[in-house]
Amino acid sequence: MSGIELRGVSKRFKDVTALDNVTLNFEENKIYGLLGRNGAGKSTMLNIISNRLFPDEGEVLLDGQPVRENDMAQGQIFLISEKTLYPEKMKIKEAFKWTQEFYPDFDVEKARSLAEEFGLSDKKKVDSLSTGYETIFKVILALCVNVPYVFFDEPVLGLDANHRELFYKHLLTKYGEDPFTAVISTHLIEEVSNVIEEIVIIKRGKIIYNESRDELLGKGYTVSGNAGRVDSYIKGRDVIGTDSLGGLKTAYLLGRPDRGSMPEGLELTGMDLQKLFIQLTNE
Secondary structure (H helix, E strand, C coil), rough: CCCCEEEEEEEEEEEEEEEEEEEEEEECEEEEEEEECCHHHHHHHHHHHHHCCCCCCEEEECCCCCCCCCCEEEEECEEECCCCCCCCCHHHHHCCCCHHCCCCCCCCHHHHHHHHHHCCCCEEEHHCCCCHHHHHHHHHHHHHHHCEEEECCCCCCCHHHHHHHHHHHHHHHHHHHHHCCCEEEECHHHCCCCCCEEEEEEECCEEEEEEEEHHHCCEEEEEEEEHHHHHHHCCCCCCCCEECCCCCCCCEEECCCCCCCCCCEEEEECHHHHHHHHHHHCC
């Protein structure tokens, strides 16, 4: 199978199971959203794929070949995460040059151009960067590394709205010009909803949904209005959550809405990705 494949991957930290028998495939040339609450196992998965952690069981394959201690496979994967892995006193311009040593297709000129556009001085040292500019530094690396698989772990951490929009713009431009697989793990779900094509939702170390954005959004809808009428409509239906305020109620449901049996005065709407995610991952 082409792409990056996880087969029965499990990882435990003492009495905590971070990943529980995960089988998953990240296909070529797609943009994924990897969504989950804090502690769901997202970062553990990305660190295992990039060889920063090893699984207790299972394996990760790239185009059918194990990625573990496989330099050729790892040369096709790039992860930006909380840690930069660059010497603290190294200047940004030196970091760009060293990145090219490990990733020969890294575009140094584009990196310098993006640094200027984002307002990042390449004379700065890695340890002098604020949270936002450290994120910008890592995002620039990811946008210029030119490998088939790029994993973004919280890629907009500390960025203001303008810089977040700039990141998404450059990500989509790069993807349009030279398609690659991007996996974005983020808590800003509403913001990334229009960027991602495929969605993987992980809960307590298990994959609970893995399908296209449109397919997933088609599964959910909301009904709101008078609480009594809402209760009457949702009886016997697949309810995944409710909100109440005074005599009003909103119910979140899975399935296809039955407009023919809709009581008068109720409002039926589609569910946005963030609301659907919250309801699907509630305890």
